[in-house]
Amino acid sequence: MWTRFAFFAALVAIPASFAWAASVGPVRVQVVDERGVPVRDAVVELDAAGGRAGRITFPWRMAMAQRNEQFAPGTLVVARGSTVAFPNLDKVRHSIYSFSKPARFEIDLYGRDQTRTHTFPIAGAVALGCNIHDEMRGYIRVVDTPFAGKTDANGYVTLANVPSGSAKLTVWHPRLRGPGGEMSKQISASGNHKVAVRLR
Structure with a gap:
């Protein structure tokens, strides 16, 4: 009896799994x-x-470098709650800031080959600048999907x-x-x- 029940359950489970696979x-x-x-x-x-x-992850690095006095990449997508690294690859110092509502913060001056981090707990768009180089603009889009x-x-x-x-x-x-x-x-x-x- 249990053998027949297990066989029947397996038959039911197989099409269900195929249906799930086809639904994505x-x-x-x-x-x-x-x-x-x-x-x-x-x-x-x-x-x-x-x-x-579950926890949202993406295949790209959670990092935005400063290279040639620009943010690289210029736009970064991160999951809500992610900690982003900001490595300085320039010879000059940088001081990153944002006045955006999802993340108001300021990172003090730091130099070449140094890295600072910041965590983004709120979804939304974050515009970044540098206190030393007004022409620098970067964007982090914090998502909940x-x-x-x-x-x-x-x-x-x-x-x-x-x-x-x-x-x-x-x-x-x-x-x-x-x-x-x-x-x-x-x-x-x-x-x-x-x-x-x-x-x-």
């Missing part, structure tokens, strides 16, 4: 401006059902393992016209999508 997949998004020109370094986020289980990334030179980003169904898509860019530099819309979380945004 990649979503490819292209961001363009009003003229159809691809927008680079736009942050794309998907708020999908079941997407926040594992389905996030920034667009490449052709305006594309691919988000992996997204559960199928309706999802809220949010696009952020420092020059985007809209509250907080972002726009949102509901989409079907599968296949390819093109989003047109208005830039300043």
